[in-house]
Amino acid sequence: MKLNAKDFWLAGLAMFVVVVFFPVLRGEFLYWDDDGLFVQNPYFRGLSPIHLQWMCTTFWYGHWQPLSWLSCALDYTAWGMNAAGWHLTNLLLHSVNTVLVYLLCLAGIKEARGRYGFAMLAALFWAVHPLRVEPVAWLATRGYLLCTTFCLLTVLSYIKEVSRRKYPLIALLCFALATFTKGIGMMLPLVLLLIDWFPLRRITSIRTSFRCAIEKTPFFMLSMVTGALAFLAKKAQGGMAPVDIYGPVKRFGQAIYGIWFYLSKTLFPVGLSPLYYKRPEPGFIMVSLLLTAVTVIFLFLFRRKLRPVVIALGSFVLLIFPMLGFTQSGAQLFADRFTYLAAVPFSVLLAVGLARLTGVRRLVGCALAATLLFFSIQTFSFSGVWGNSLSLWHYAVVQDENNVQAHTGMGKALVSLKVYDEALKCFDRALAVDPNCAAARLNRALLENETGAYEKALADVNQALAAQRLILGDKIRMLISRGQIEENLGLDEQALADYSAVIDDQGSDPFCRLMALQVRARLYLETGCLAEGRADLAAMLELPDPDGGYQCKAKRILTELKKIPEE
Numbered sequence: 090m091k092l093n094a095k096d097f098w099l100a101g102l103a104m105f106v107v108v109v110f111f112p113v114l115r116g117e118f119l120y121w122d123d124d125g126l127f128v129q130n131p132y133f134r135g136l137s138p139i140h141l142q143w144m145c146t147t148f149w150y151g152h153w154q155p156l157s158w159l160s161c162a163l164d165y166t167a168w169g170m171n172a173a174g175w176h177l178t179n180l181l182l183h184s185v186n187t188v189l190v191y192l193l194c195l196a197g198i199k200e201a202r203g204r205y206g207f208a209m210l211a212a213l214f215w216a217v218h219p220l221r222v223e224p225v226a227w228l229a230t231r232g233y234l235l236c237t238t239f240c241l242l243t244v245l246s247y248i249k250e251v252s253r254r255k256y257p258l259i260a261l262l263c264f265a266l267a268t269f270t271k272g273i274g275m276m277l278p279l280v281l282l283l284i285d286w287f288p289l290r291r292i293t294s295i296r297t298s299f300r301c302a303i304e305k306t307p308f309f310m311l312s313m314v315t316g317a318l319a320f321l322a323k324k325a326q327g328g329m330a331p332v333d334i335y336g337p338v339k340r341f342g343q344a345i346y347g348i349w350f351y352l353s354k355t356l357f358p359v360g361l362s363p364l365y366y367k368r369p370e371p372g373f374i375m376v377s378l379l380l381t382a383v384t385v386i387f388l389f390l391f392r393r394k395l396r397p398v399v400i401a402l403g404s405f406v407l408l409i410f411p412m413l414g415f416t417q418s419g420a421q422l423f424a425d426r427f428t429y430l431a432a433v434p435f436s437v438l439l440a441v442g443l444a445r446l447t448g449v450r451r452l453v454g455c456a457l458a459a460t461l462l463f464f465s466i467q468t469f470s471f472s473g474v475w476g477n478s479l480s481l482w483h484y485a486v487v488q489d490e491n492n493v494q495a496h497t498g499m500g501k502a503l504v505s506l507k508v509y510d511e512a513l514k515c516f517d518r519a520l521a522v523d524p525n526c527a528a529a530r531l532n533r534a535l536l537e538n539e540t541g542a543y544e545k546a547l548a549d550v551n552q553a554l555a556a557q558r559l560i561l562g563d564k565i566r567m568l569i570s571r572g573q574i575e576e577n578l579g580l581d582e583q584a585l586a587d588y589s590a591v592i593d594d595q596g597s598d599p600f601c602r603l604m605a606l607q608v609r610a611r612l613y614l615e616t617g618c619l620a621e622g623r624a625d626l627a628a629m630l631e632l633p634d635p636d637g638g639y640q641c642k643a644k645r646i647l648t649e650l651k652k653i654p655e656e
Contacts, residue, residue: 098209102191102216103184109217109465110183112472113226116176120478120501121363122229126150127170131600131634133158134165139633148322150562156270157232175228182234183225187216189241190433194440196248197288204444210457211440215432217465219358223425226475227363230426232271237430239267240274247281251289261307268311272319273430276407278308283403287396319411342374343422344413348406349377351428355435358464361471362488363481364495365423401438405431478502493519497529504536512536527556531567534574543577550574565591565601572608581616585609592628603632603639610643614650623650 118128127133132143144158160178168174194208215221224230240263247260260281267274285291285301292298346369354361369377388399409431414422439457446453474484479502485495500515513536519529534549550571554564572587591597591605610625629643 098205099188099191102209102212103188105213106184106187106216107180109468110180110222110225110472112469112476113176113180114173115473116226116228116476117172117478118170118228119475119481120505121227121481121498122150123227126229127161131638133162136162136166143633151323152232152271153318153322154232154269154271156266157235160231160235172228176226179225179228179231179234182231182238183216183221186234186237186241187212189238189245190215190436192245193241193433194437196245197437197441198444204440206454207440207443210443210454210461211436213461214439214457214464215436217461217468218355218432219361219464219467219471220354220425220428220432222361222468222471222475223363224429226472227426230429233273233426233429236267236271236273237433239263239270240277240430241433243267243274243277244281244284248284248289251285251291256304261311264308265311268315272315272411273427274408275312275315275319276410278305278312279407280404281305281308283400283407287400316411340414342371342378343369344410345381346374346377347413347423348409349380350423351409351431354425355428355432358467360488361425362492363425363475363485364492366492366494367489368422397438397441401434404434408434479506491522493523493526493529496522497526497532500529500536501532504532504539509536509540525556527553527563527567530556531563531570535570538570538574538577543574546574547571547578562598562601565594565597569601569605569608572605576612581612584612588612599632603629603634606632607639607643610646614646619650623647626650 118124126149130149132147132149133140140162141159144162145155147153147158161175164175164178191208191212194211195204198204198207224233243260243263246263247257250257250260264274264277267277282292282298282301282305285298292301350369384402388395388402392399409427412424412427412431443450443453443457474480478498482495482499482502485492486499489495496515496519500512500519503509503512503515513533516529516533516536519526520533523529530549530553534546534553537543537546537549550567554567554571568587568591572584575581575584575587588605588609592602592609597605606625606629610622610629613619613622613625626643626647630640634640
């Protein structure tokens with residue numbers, strides 16, 4: 090695709106996006122995955138072979154995303170743990186993606202007069218939409234941004250290469266990079282088949298459709314590998330809802346409702362929240378099923394006249410399919426970030442629609458410009474909400490006062506600010522709504538331990554550990570926390586038992602075992618068990634410690650212990 094002089098708009102397009110999302114640059118690491126993924130995680134902080142091996146093999150927090158981890162390692166190398174630098178990378182990636190969406194819109198309206206303006210308006214509809222705030226402002230969603238970059242490059246390269254009757258080798262390479270970044274693009278090969286049907290018109294018969302499908306065999310193989318790894322990552326996290334608890338019928342109903350949920354939020358972005366966890370009512374699901382049936386029949390009957398609409402809706406459904414809840418895990422049913430890649434086809438459809446308009450083009454253009462201005466103001470404001478944990482969770486509580494996770498997150502943010510009385514009220518509100526919320530129970534226990542209410546803390550952490558379907562990583566952290574509370578109560582034997590349970594569990598993350606060995610070694614040494622303490626310190630030297638902090642401390646203590654004769 091050749092760019093002419095009018096493409097100076099690209100720079101203006103990117104700068105406009107930067108201005109709209111400027112508040113994200115003042116953002117912090119959030120007490121919502123950011124802390125576990127980055128702040129408390131030493132494994133990605135470097136580019137050594139040990140760090141790279143970890144990036145390629147880990148299912149940390151239920152994700153397999155080697156290239157996303159690599160981008161975080163580069164951020165750490167450049168900025169350390171300065172959140173502003175990380176947010177700048179997110180914002181630049183979003184600006185790059187906006188330009189790629191613009192180029193994709195241009196590819197869909199090659200011959201239209203005024204196509205540059207149409208493509209710019211359509212790209213901005215995607216870029217400044219309030220649904221884009223979550224993936225841009227939340228550092229934990231880096232994979233969505235980077236994977237979308239490679240997916241858009243895949244589509245652009247594919248269109249260019251097959252138009253020249255060449256095998257799409259560059260597109261295959263871009264798709265391979267996308268699969269190593271995040272699993273959200275695993276359905277892209279089917280989207281490429283839709284593009285073959287229209288607008289490329291490569292599929293005109295059963296023979297040509299078979300040939301196009303065979304051509305994409307390497308794409309499908311990569312997609313299956315990505316899907317398998319994404320499934321294993323979610324399963325390894327331990328939070329996937331079993332079929333006997335959340336059955337196929339409920340998952341199907343949630344998925345159909347989810348499609349209309351995202352379509353409605355795209356047209357009317359109101360009531361957005363960082364966390365949607367309320368399951369849809371049966372009546373809404375029935376309405377969604379009816380609307381789906383009517384829409385499918387209508388599009389099938391008029392498929393030739395409405396080809397652009399069929400392609401856009403079909404691509405949207407395919408791209409968002411992996412996030413519709415068939416492998417439901419955790420409390421969150423829907424998320425704004427899931428539309429980041431899936432909503433791109435709507436911008437291409439918008440550009441095509443603008444190019445085909447005649448008499449009312451100016452009126453529609455003015456209405457769209459006004460809508461974009463409204464979206465930009467809304468996005469600018471919403472970006473500020475995501476600036477820190479307190480403002481984010483306060484916003485979520487305002488949206489839904491029964492949001493248990495929001496109350497818990499706000500409590501954690503207040504604890505970090507040492508506003509203990511208000512934090513305790515937040516945890517109490519969360520448990521009043523859901524007494525079985527293990528996260529709220531554990532965080533209240535940690536707060537009670539911090540303020541000296543050790544008996545209450547022990548009771549709370551015991552109830553948290555009794556919760557059903559605990560994720561392994563959460564259980565491990567709870568055991569370590571309970572051991573520390575038991576130490577404060579003078580229950581050294583129970584504390585040693587909890588630390589030992591973490592250390593002896595081969596499923597424990599090595600870093601958690603390292604922490605448990607350190608606290609058990611300290612407890613042994615404080616109670617005069619020098620031999621056991623030495624053994625734990627020596628065991629720490631056998632475990633991976635990427636930043637070397639734990640092992641450095643262990644070596645120093647071992648050196649001091651050598652001056653003390655063994656019993």
